[in-house]
Amino acid sequence: MTDFLAFFVPWEFSWLVQLTIWGALLLYWNGLRLSRPDELPGTGPVLAFVVGVVLMYLVTQTRFDYWSQYMFYVHRGQHLVLHHLAPFLIALAMPAPVLARGLPRGVKDWFARRDLLRAGWVGIYRFLQQPFIACLLFVGLIAFWLTPEIHFDAMLSSTLYWVMNWSMALDGLLFWWLMFDRGRPGITPRLGYGTRVLLLAAVMVPQIIIGASITFADQVWFDVYAVCGRAWPLAPITDQQLGGLITWIPAAMMSVVGALIVLRFWMYSDRGRERQTQPQVTYF
Numbered sequence: 001m002t003d004f005l006a007f008f009v010p011w012e013f014s015w016l017v018q019l020t021i022w023g024a025l026l027l028y029w030n031g032l033r034l035s036r037p038d039e040l041p042g043t044g045p046v047l048a049f050v051v052g053v054v055l056m057y058l059v060t061q062t063r064f065d066y067w068s069q070y071m072f073y074v075h076r077g078q079h080l081v082l083h084h085l086a087p088f089l090i091a092l093a094m095p096a097p098v099l100a101r102g103l104p105r106g107v108k109d110w111f112a113r114r115d116l117l118r119a120g121w122v123g124i125y126r127f128l129q130q131p132f133i134a135c136l137l138f139v140g141l142i143a144f145w146l147t148p149e150i151h152f153d154a155m156l157s158s159t160l161y162w163v164m165n166w167s168m169a170l171d172g173l174l175f176w177w178l179m180f181d182r183g184r185p186g187i188t189p190r191l192g193y194g195t196r197v198l199l200l201a202a203v204m205v206p207q208i209i210i211g212a213s214i215t216f217a218d219q220v221w222f223d224v225y226a227v228c229g230r231a232w233p234l235a236p237i238t239d240q241q242l243g244g245l246i247t248w249i250p251a252a253m254m255s256v257v258g259a260l261i262v263l264r265f266w267m268y269s270d271r272g273r274e275r276q277t278q279p280q281v282t283y284f
Contacts, residue, residue, distance in 0.1 A: 007063040014061065028050075028095060028102060031100070034101045041093070052085075052089030055085060069155060071232065073242035074231075076243040078165075079145075082169045084250075084254045087176045087177075091179065092261070131178075134199070137175070143206070145167075146210060148221045152222070179196050179258055200256075200258050200259045211247035213244070214241075214247060215245055225239065
């Protein structure tokens, strides 16, 4: 029991992560509380949002974070959650309306008066959400942080380590939000469903190449784990192969699952348009 409870003690406590995670959950709860019955999301979206946020907490503010710093394959599992699974679930929940309703009125009024600030972050957001930029960042950050020399420095520097993890989480949220956005026209570019499927296929191929290259490498690329020592007695090449498989197969499968969900959106969108265009027949 003691070991189980010890798992939930943060290895490296971060006020920024704590405030972000618990603040997001609090805002979402407040938004649900203030929503009208017709505005409430279903059980599925609520569960997806909560699970996604909790997963981000578990891989960064528990013993899991310690293991990820001393085992390469656990580190790849951490980034699979931060960059793929957790943002995937959060974006799929489409929480923006609920979160907006949960914001205190004073915060909304303050931000509404800051035209320059609003224009600045909207411009940056729209630039990052351009399809080519979004795909380049999504795959490029994986490749960047897995460059052996850069990875070595990031795992030995507390500051770089947190920059790496934050960049993966934020970029994952941006990308999956772009893929799953179905809200009212707003600041997020509205991509056609076919375009989204093509983008998901486009980011899958480089991830397969990166993961397969690591898996089938005949020498150890990430020797930082030998310098720091591994959490468990596992052969370095085996640790690297497991990490490569996690980078390769589950990450690629997330693109497949995402494409299936987008195709489902597409199908229901077409059905909705058909109903609108069908002539109304009146029976006497």
